[in-house]
Amino acid sequence: MLRAVLLGPPGAGKGTQAVKLVDKYQVPHISTGDIFRKNISEGTELGVKAKSYIDAGKLVPDELTCEIVTSRLLEDDCANGFLLDGFPRTIFQADKLDQFLKENGMKLDIVINLSVPSEQIISRLSGRRICRSCGASYNIVTIPPKKEGVCDRCGGELYQRKDDAPETVASRLKTYDEQTAPLVDYYKNTGVLADFDGTKDAEAIFGDIVQTIG
């Protein structure tokens, strides 16, 4: 049983840790970014709504995002826990989540905050490549796949996210500073926040997180 949130700036390594954590704790991985991207590629109504915000490095509106997450959390596979990745991203979303958990008799065990200095984030995002099939992420400089353009885990094709283009990255960082960074104090105040050094290598960070979860 694990009910956790992954917090941190874009490119902090949330997705990388998420894959390892859901494997170890056997809980569903709920990534709002993945949900939006899937809907965009399938051309659903949600995808059409979300696309313009994502491409501009802005957040998808709170009401819409909250509705998607709360209905996902009500699915059976979340009964024994979940890992939220990229949600909440605003105080509004955090309040909504809190209210939802209270109503359903649940509490967060931990909010995992990955910190990485903003200078490093820009180079991480520009080198990032994602697997089209399983969503695993790589970095052509720091964590390259064994074979160029091919996912180590599943053999899928690697691609660069459109919102990892330099123009959009600046806007995403601004959005993070203005809207998401305040969540660090929000969760510090409730005592569930645990800080991790996101500049360490992924295995070491994972070890630190597992040790803290206990």
Ligand code: ADP
């Ligand atoms: P990253 O953490 O690398 O920025 P994500 O995949 O989590 O990437 O998110 C990609 C984009 O999807 C965000 O820039 C934003 O536009 C949108 N998005 C994801 N999660 C949320 C959320 N909780 N609220 C609003 N928009 C979101």
Ligand code: ZN
């Ligand atoms: Zn893959």
